[in-house]
Amino acid sequence: MIFKKAAAPPPLRGTIRVPGDKSISHRALILSALAEGTSTVTGLNLGGDVLATASALGALGAKVTSAEGSTRATIASPGYDRLHEPSGVLDCGNSGTALRMLLGVCAAISGQSVLTGDETLRRRPMLRVVSPLRQMGARIDGRDHGNLAPLTVRGGELAGIDLETSVASAQVKTAVLLAGLAASGETTVIEPALSRDHTERMLGAAGVEVRRAGLAVSIIGGARPVAREWAVPGDPSAAIFLVLAALLVPGSSIEIENVCLNPTRIAGLEALAEMGGQVEMTPTGEASGEPVGTVTAAHSELHGIAVAPERVPDLIDEIPALCIAGALASGTTSFRGAAELRVKESDRIATMAAGLTALGVDVEEFPDGLAVTGGAALEGGEIDPHGDHRVAMSFAVGGLIARDKVRVLDWSCVETSFPRFLDVLGEAQAK
CATH class of the missing domain: 3.65.10.10 (Enolpyruvate transferase domain)
Structure with missing residues (x-):
């Protein structure tokens, strides 16, 4: 799949829904x-x-x-x-x-x-x-x-x-x-x-x-769950890719409805806000024991942050997206205490480091994390996500504003979590 920046990439606008968590x-x-x-x-x-x-x-x-x-x-x-x-x-x-x-x-x-x-x-x-x-x-x-x-x-x-x-x-x-x-x-x-x-x-x-x-x-053994109706809210780990796109593409302003706002799941969105992103989360109710609400995001100038090791477990799935944010932010964005990334769908530390390097980003790789120096535009290049859906979608978002085309190999890997990612992104840019 090839992603290429338009002369002026269309902004993301309107109300969006993401897949169930x-x-x-x-x-x-x-x-x-x-x-x-x-x-x-x-x-x-x-x-x-x-x-x-x-x-x-x-x-x-x-x-x-x-x-x-x-x-x-x-x-x-x-x-x-x-x-x-x-x-x-x-x-x-x-x-x-x-x-x-x-x-x-x-x-x-x-x-x-x-x-x-x-x-x-x-x-x-x-x-x-x-x-x-x-x-x-x-x-x-x-x-x-x-x-x-x-x-x-x-x-x-x-x-x-x-x-x-x-x-x-x-x-x-x-x-x-x-x-x-x-x-x-x-x-x-x-x-x-x-x-x-x-x-x-x-x-x-x-x-x-x-x-x-x-x-x-x-829990005490012998207990059994009872049959009931479950309502699954939207996935914040999917929403972050659209939030990131809105932060990076000038003129963007979006609202994502019915997102799970469980406190153990929103650290990635909170990190984007700490980087200077206009990201707001507003609780609206509860579904199946989980807090839900809306997430809004608008184009912003970002700056780097250092993510403390104790925060990593709550944003382990969002680090690929945060690496792209860091590459386009001023200063350095770093993650340590994230050795778990080595044994995800890919070795996400090595895969993100290789991909960012291919796009001209200064990256330092550690056994347990990364340091990404931002401030320069992304160049074009070829990305191998090694079958990792979160890596693929992260570089797809980066490709929206890269100087030249970004080719993401093995795009079918996004089928594991967000099969309609390109459709949802395209619909948001068409509004």
Whole structure:
């Protein structure tokens, strides 16, 4: 896909909607499958990652139905205790979220489940999830001592554990809590910092008692979510690309409706505001236990910031977009304590550094982050996102104002989270 700056790039204008939040979509489907009865999910993200979760849940015994292209799904399930061994391999595609959360579910299902993914996912580390599930009683085998998919899970009787994690990870926390629903006794996860809390919020909304004390979250085994209607708000990690485009393209002014404003998800938008961006978030209500609201953005002159390591977990998915902002801001923008980026859909540190360098940006790469020196225009060049949807969309936005054409390879990778990204961007520029 080639992106080339027009003589005067059309500004982004008007009201926009972004896809349903990917993290909440995964959880809404999974909690619906664990609940006995029929649940509905509206606003579902239609990217490949979420569709992989829906397909896997169907193979486990939950009937997931949705009209072609519809963001509404119905899930009819026999309940957690009656889900069964799948007859085939559960293919999670490119989704680490799907694979890790489903490990927690399959740990409690009698029989054998095999989970795998695409070439990229099969290189991503899974031991941080596998180890605590093994402690609970699940038998999990795979390459590199169970660190790499394909993974075989032999589920059955589980016992609750007290888990203290070294890294704040919502995926680890979620997998352990989902397994904890079917375990005997109490399961507690203690994190070094608060990770995304969608699971805790949504378990509570589904009738499960969740206890929080500081950075510890606990549930009692035997609890089951109840069937209900889930409304998925817009994804702030998708909204940031349109916000970034509005900040960079002169004359732009947009409003994005119905965005999830969970405090653990808006750090990327807050960082753009700290860089001088005209970004405002206005709460308007709640959906499925999550705060929602509008996000407005308008063209702004940006300046660099240093992102403290303790803030990184809350904006880990937004760092590629913030790197583009940093490249076009005055001064230097830096991120440290972000080694987790090395094991995302791509090695995002190396991939962003290579891409920015290709466009003429001065970048310093560290084992755990980047420093991006801005102030100069982006040149043209070729970008290999290495199958990473967030990298691809970040450079697509940069290409809107680059001096020459920016060619983003493997554009199909955006199908995992924001299939209509170019359509939504084009519609905003046509208003």
